[in-house]
Amino acid sequence: MSATTHRRGLLAAAGLLAVPSVAMAQASAPRPRITVISQWSAGSDGAAISRLGEVFTAEGGVWEHNPVPGFTTEMMNKLRADILAGNPPAASQLKGPEIAAWSRIAPTVDLTQLVAAAGYEQVVAPDLARLHKPQGRWAALPLQVYRTNTLFASRRAMERVGATALPKTWAEFNDLAARMKAAGITPVANGGIRWDDGQKFECALAGINPATYRKAIMELDDGALRGAEVLGAFRQLRMISEWMDPAASGQHYSTFLPRFVRGEMGMLMMGGWAQGVIRHAGFSDQDYLVGQVPVDNGRPCFVLNADAFIFWRRREPEFQAGQTLMANLVMSPRVQEMYSQITGSIPVRTDMDLSGAGWSTGQREAAASLAAAVQAGQSVLSLAHNMAQTNQMSAAMIDVLTEFVHNRSLRPEQGQQRLAEAVEAAR
Amino acid sequence: MTPDPGPATAPAAPALDAPRAAARRAAARPAWRDAIGRWLPHLVLWPPLLVSVVHVLGFTGYTTWMSFTASTLMPDYEWVGLRNYTAVLNSRNWQIATDNLLIYGAGFVVLTTALGLLLAVLIDQRVRGENLFRTIYLYPMAVSFVVTGTVWAWLLNPSIGIQRLVRSMGWGGFRFDWLVDREMAIYTIVIAGAWQASGFAMALFLAGIRSVDADLYKAAQVDGAGPWRIYRRVVLPAIWPIFIAVLVILLQYTIKTFDLVRALTGGGPGIATQLPALVVYDLMFQRGLLGRGSAAAVMMLLSLLLVLVPYFGFMRWRRHREARHG
Numbered sequence: 001m002s003a004t005t006h007r008r009g010l011l012a013a014a015g016l017l018a019v020p021s022v023a024m025a026q027a028s029a030p031r032p033r034i035t036v037i038s039q040w041s042a043g044s045d046g047a048a049i050s051r052l053g054e055v056f057t058a059e060g061g062v063w064e065h066n067p068v069p070g071f072t073t074e075m076m077n078k079l080r081a082d083i084l085a086g087n088p089p090a091a092s093q094l095k096g097p098e099i100a101a102w103s104r105i106a107p108t109v110d111l112t113q114l115v116a117a118a119g120y121e122q123v124v125a126p127d128l129a130r131l132h133k134p135q136g137r138w139a140a141l142p143l144q145v146y147r148t149n150t151l152f153a154s155r156r157a158m159e160r161v162g163a164t165a166l167p168k169t170w171a172e173f174n175d176l177a178a179r180m181k182a183a184g185i186t187p188v189a190n191g192g193i194r195w196d197d198g199q200k201f202e203c204a205l206a207g208i209n210p211a212t213y214r215k216a217i218m219e220l221d222d223g224a225l226r227g228a229e230v231l232g233a234f235r236q237l238r239m240i241s242e243w244m245d246p247a248a249s250g251q252h253y254s255t256f257l258p259r260f261v262r263g264e265m266g267m268l269m270m271g272g273w274a275q276g277v278i279r280h281a282g283f284s285d286q287d288y289l290v291g292q293v294p295v296d297n298g299r300p301c302f303v304l305n306a307d308a309f310i311f312w313r314r315r316e317p318e319f320q321a322g323q324t325l326m327a328n329l330v331m332s333p334r335v336q337e338m339y340s341q342i343t344g345s346i347p348v349r350t351d352m353d354l355s356g357a358g359w360s361t362g363q364r365e366a367a368a369s370l371a372a373a374v375q376a377g378q379s380v381l382s383l384a385h386n387m388a389q390t391n392q393m394s395a396a397m398i399d400v401l402t403e404f405v406h407n408r409s410l411r412p413e414q415g416q417q418r419l420a421e422a423v424e425a426a427r
Numbered sequence: 428m429t430p431d432p433g434p435a436t437a438p439a440a441p442a443l444d445a446p447r448a449a450a451r452r453a454a455a456r457p458a459w460r461d462a463i464g465r466w467l468p469h470l471v472l473w474p475p476l477l478v479s480v481v482h483v484l485g486f487t488g489y490t491t492w493m494s495f496t497a498s499t500l501m502p503d504y505e506w507v508g509l510r511n512y513t514a515v516l517n518s519r520n521w522q523i524a525t526d527n528l529l530i531y532g533a534g535f536v537v538l539t540t541a542l543g544l545l546l547a548v549l550i551d552q553r554v555r556g557e558n559l560f561r562t563i564y565l566y567p568m569a570v571s572f573v574v575t576g577t578v579w580a581w582l583l584n585p586s587i588g589i590q591r592l593v594r595s596m597g598w599g600g601f602r603f604d605w606l607v608d609r610e611m612a613i614y615t616i617v618i619a620g621a622w623q624a625s626g627f628a629m630a631l632f633l634a635g636i637r638s639v640d641a642d643l644y645k646a647a648q649v650d651g652a653g654p655w656r657i658y659r660r661v662v663l664p665a666i667w668p669i670f671i672a673v674l675v676i677l678l679q680y681t682i683k684t685f686d687l688v689r690a691l692t693g694g695g696p697g698i699a700t701q702l703p704a705l706v707v708y709d710l711m712f713q714r715g716l717l718g719r720g721s722a723a724a725v726m727m728l729l730s731l732l733l734v735l736v737p738y739f740g741f742m743r744w745r746r747h748r749e750a751r752h753g
Contacts (some may be wrong), residue, residue: 247586250693392714406697
């Protein structure tokens with residue numbers, strides 16, 4: 001009960017913050033208005049942003065959303081064209097270090113005061129906060145968070161090998177995978193798409209040592225990149241690649257879900273969004289066990305992927321009012337709860353109560369893990385989902401990783417050397 | 428570019444009374460219609476020509492300029508000389524892509540030409556339902572490369588496609604997993620590409636074969652040559668310009684191949700089936716490196732010129748020779 005009261009309090013605070021700005025805007029100018037571009041056009045993503053639009057409209061705003069379906073990069077091409085034409089959207093989807101890169105090519109809104117007034121920075125994971133305030137000023141706001149190192153285990157496959165709990169360390173993982181293989185199960189479900197391959201590597205390294213992950217992948221420290229733990233991650237990645245379906249080639253992981261649920265495939269390392277996809281494919285939450293990918297030091301480690309909105313500076317008062325309203329909505333627990341419950345993500349705020357009926361077990365576990373990982377200093381940013389590095393650097397690194405996964409004649413030492421060289425070349 | 432049909436299509440003799448009829452009509456026409464008649468060709472021709480020139484030359488020039496600048500996410504006009512070119516040439520992606528282009532180019536051109544010629548010769552046997560077969564063979568051309576790529580991705584996938592079909596027919600040890608084999612995946616693109624384009628090659632060859640003077644056939648037959656010998660010694664040598672046309676068209680197809688790979692392998696497994704066009708797209712739009720992407724694009728253009736310039740030189744030489752020999 002006290003948690004609910006707390007939530008209501010925050011809600012009221014957010015509401016109070018929003019109200020004066022709206023009122024001021026109305027006094028001097030017409031209704032707050034916002035133009036948004038994003039890639040979210042269909043499925044749960046489309047539904048969530050449409051609901052956000054409804055909330056925005058209910059608050060008295062005018063909402064114009066222009067989805068650019070397809071890859072994120074196609075959305076970015078539209079954004080680039082709009083910026084070149086001198087007509088950027090009032091807000092657009094953008095994520096990770098690209099926020100800093102893009103904020104250098106066109107002026108953004110300084111949200112620092114709004115964020116401070118909402119007391120928002122204290123409830124956001126520090127690495128995430130850093131990404132959204134290039135040059136020390138908040139220019140973008142994270143909208144939702146996913147954990148990329150989430151492990152799903154097929155309940156039927158687990159039953160066939162007599163396992164009851166998810167592996168806690170890589171040694172346990174390897175042991176379980178070997179037993180699955182012996183029982184005729186494909187231990188690892190992996191589609192072999194670039195980012196999917198990259199994600200396997202980040203799971204391996206973050207599980208071996210989150211601190212090394214931070215040094216090697218986020219800070220690109222050459223010593224760490226050429227160190228023993230990164231080599232260990234390549235060895236683990238080689239094992240994972242040998243446990244994949246050899247017939248898989250560039251398929252989306254969702255192709256494997258029926259085989260995974262039937263117990264023909266054992267384990268799926270995938271972001272938390274897979275829960276929504278599994279449910280959408282008509283399977284039950286009871287068909288799998290879910291938790292974090294093994295972390296050898298036994299504490300929670302959270303590899304972060306987050307979607308965000310960046311706010312582009314506009315002179316029109318109605319847009320400025322709209323941006324203020326939008327920012328306050330995106331920071332509010334009410335909107336984060338609404339959004340995450342539709343998409344299956346977890347809220348950006350680490351202070352929210354997820355005991356309500358709208359949340360799944362997997363979401364509760366991931367949210368608790370995020371808060372605990374932040375406490376333990378073990379929350380890191382995803383490489384495969386362009387959170388740790390700019391697109392240019394990520395792509396160069398993932399080239400090496402995906403080639404390593406598919407070329408089994410490459411030794412882990414060679415893989416490690418190529419990764420270090422690719423970083424050197426792209427720096 | 429349009430294919431050169433070779434000596435195939437001699438125009439039919441014009442109707443003899445056409446000029447007189449035109450003169451009669453002209454006498455009855457008011458002046459403004461004459462003006463339209465005079466201006467219309469210009470109105471129809473010039474705007475598209477101008478637009479094309481601006482687009483082709485303008486944007487080619489702009490891309491070339493960008494390739495020498497430090498542009499990343501946005502155009503940036505700081506001159507950096509050849510830095511983008513050396514960076515692209517030294518990247519693993521580009522090296523793999525150019526190696527693949529050679530394998531794919533050779534395989535695709537040879538296989539497509541061979542299949543196209545074979546189909547053309549077979550259809551030339553005055554088979555019943557020729558139109559039907561011709562349409563069937565030409566049909567893949569009407570399908571976009573994305574569709575071709577997707578369909579072949581299913582067919583070639585070992586766990587759902589041909590391999591599984593053959594295994595389920597009882598041949599348990601059958602293996603056809605090129606799509607997931609790093610070394611062989613590039614050949615799946617050759618197969619799918621040849622499937623798509625061989626009908627087109629067939630159409631060109633067939634037109635050529637049909638245009639060979641019937642007297643030549645008869646003379647060869649009188650001399651006692653069998654059908655195989657007639658094709659080899661009479662027909663094929665007579666249609667050699669068609670071979671050049673097919674070669675050039677297929678080569679420029681090869682260099683700009685993008686959608687087929689994108690749909691069939693996505694450049695994978697890993698980065699094993701990268702092609703230059705994929706690298707350009709990747710650099711420009713995935714990685715936000717406009718300068719390097721432009722440099723890669725310019726190098727693609729240069730490789731196209733390597734194909735097209737000799738072709739145009741050849742065409743000039745031929746026209747020249749024909750003019751001389753009357």
